[in-house]
Amino acid sequence: MAHRQDQQRRSSIHDVASRAGVSAATVSKVLAGVTTVKPENAQRVFDAVEQLGYRVDPLASDMRRAKRRIIGAIMPEFESEFFGQMITELEGLAEQRGYTLVAASSRESEAREKEILARMHDWRVAGVVLAPVRNEHGPAADFMKANGMTGVLIDRVLSDDAFDTVSADSAAASAEVARELVGKGHRHILVVGLGEQAATVRARLDGFRGAALQLAPGMRIDVVLAESDVGPLRAQLRDYFDACEGKDRGEGKGERPTAVYSLFLKGTLVALSEFRRRGWHCPNDISLVGFDDAEWMQVTWPAIAAVVQPVRQIAGHAMEALFARIEGGEGPPKARLEPCRVLMRESVGSPGNGPHEGGGNRQ
């Protein structure tokens, strides 16, 4: 909080006009680059702008426009690297085009998502980049449709009949994970996911299962899908492994999966923490691959194998599609899938390569 006397009102376009000895309209034209202004007057305007340190008030400037130069971005959360990077990218891209990005977190709530959207509609944003909590068929997309808003859906979406969509090619990446794991000899794999994001989870699951069963038709793929929250997933995973161990004792070994593929980041954390609890270590006791990469994954021991989503590409193409629509682009909505990279790190090994030996006592 600085001194009161500094609170002078900023100079407006009229101040510039009177100092340059022209009308406000002329100033506006000069600044907009209209060529039908006498060079001499233009120069006087530029001088006045310089002297007064004048800058256009974006609020006033946007007043008359039906679509304001504001882009809204709604992400399920800000705490993860993925969405953090996404916001950073989107912000830069919006800025490049002279737009202001207003970001908001729906905090994984569809109700909040809709509220935020309503507020953005109040602001008459030119467009919205929405990463839905669930999928493309939520109330938020309906709201956008009903109110004629311009927007692009990203991340937890596949395709939509009203909006362009951009997301990672989960299915292809999952297929690649499957090939890697099967190639290493895994024939019993657990897939962990969150049921909420139906379409994407299904794509990842199907991509994985399809590729795996093609290579090893008889293999076993277990699935643990939590309904909606991460908390229950922890419990479900515990029960699952308890059941495995029970069978292990009864029927000998072989009932426990040799690898886990987590379909989302929190799942990877939950799996790791469950391994810890049981004293299992990667990759000897069990292998692990997670969808979504994070910086820490390469500095821990073992480094965690992960699917890296192409954040820049997603952000870039989302903004491209959005601005195309803002500028009046017509045509049916496009669904874009960006290829991922799969980083196989130390958390993946071959089964039977020392399982259960030394388990639980690694220090």
Next chain:
Amino acid sequence: MAHRQDQQRRSSIHDVASRAGVSAATVSKVLAGVTTVKPENAQRVFDAVEQLGYRVDPLASDMRRAKRRIIGAIMPEFESEFFGQMITELEGLAEQRGYTLVAASSRESEAREKEILARMHDWRVAGVVLAPVRNEHGPAADFMKANGMTGVLIDRVLSDDAFDTVSADSAAASAEVARELVGKGHRHILVVGLGEQAATVRARLDGFRGAALQLAPGMRIDVVLAESDVGPLRAQLRDYFDACEGKDRGEGKGERPTAVYSLFLKGTLVALSEFRRRGWHCPNDISLVGFDDAEWMQVTWPAIAAVVQPVRQIAGHAMEALFARIEGGEGPPKARLEPCRVLMRESVGSPGNGPHEGGGNRQ
């Protein structure tokens, strides 16, 4: 992008007025809660609002105000949990008071920081929450001062003569870390930091050193401070440990520190990755504590001990201070320090409790 025919213009206050059979001024008053309106007319206004689905245009509403109901937030980055949580908190708090939060990332650049600030000044934001890249004495704070902007500085700050500041009590937390490590028997500790954020780093360093030397006056505290970037830190750390090992060979053991205290998150990652490179394991070969906690730190093996910053408290008090100033609060700037929690996890052990044994071959 939805159908064209849905693009009907939204109803304005005049539409409401004519439908209710009153003037726009009356509508404005009713909606503002002015009591000098005949109940009958007020009802008609409410009905019209309801029927038309009218909502105030925040842009137009803010036009006449000198300070708009917008809060700017500038963070060095969005990719980390800390700043992600911070933005989430700030957004919620701004929203509670009917303000819109516009967040921007300075991407660790002071030049960008100033540009963003200038843009926020253009928007005539009511206030700014600035987490400076460096410290409280940067060009951004100067800009705010020079332009009479209202703001609060957080995180990498201690106190300022123009703005309220809110940050974690790094010194106290670091002293606690020192007590923990010394208590476990460590007498040779390496502190890793980044020189850029001068004041905070100094506070953490001094807090640590003061407490450590008080408990064990003869102990050795080494410091590796990278100038400005994380890249060089990696090299410096390597050189440092190379030097240690050289001495080890020459003069026997004892030259290598038994614990590392990283003053910031990336430093913790760099330290971990350097340990990996050398095949050292926590806590047997070396102990590790990091300033700043992250979700993954408790699921890895070992779980990484960390100082947890009170994000909610910082955000809450920052907003409190900011709104107090926005509402005209006078008086000298206040500097607030919020207490941290120190979570001692498995990455910390006692020195000599198995150092060098089995090093580098844990699997």
Next chain:
DNA sequence: CAAAATGAGTAAATCGATTTTTCGCAGTTG
């Protein structure tokens, strides 16, 4: 040479709300 076209710029309307000023009307008071 008169009429039309162009050039350069200004006044005024506009965007959608808020706030100040003004006004009409009813009821009081001297």
Next chain:
DNA sequence: CAACTGCGAAAAATCGATTTACTCATTTTG
């Protein structure tokens, strides 16, 4: 009965930029 008081609401000004419509000159054209 004229002047005064108040209430409720409308009219008008305002915020700052943009855009339309319009006004003079000056050129070009028929």
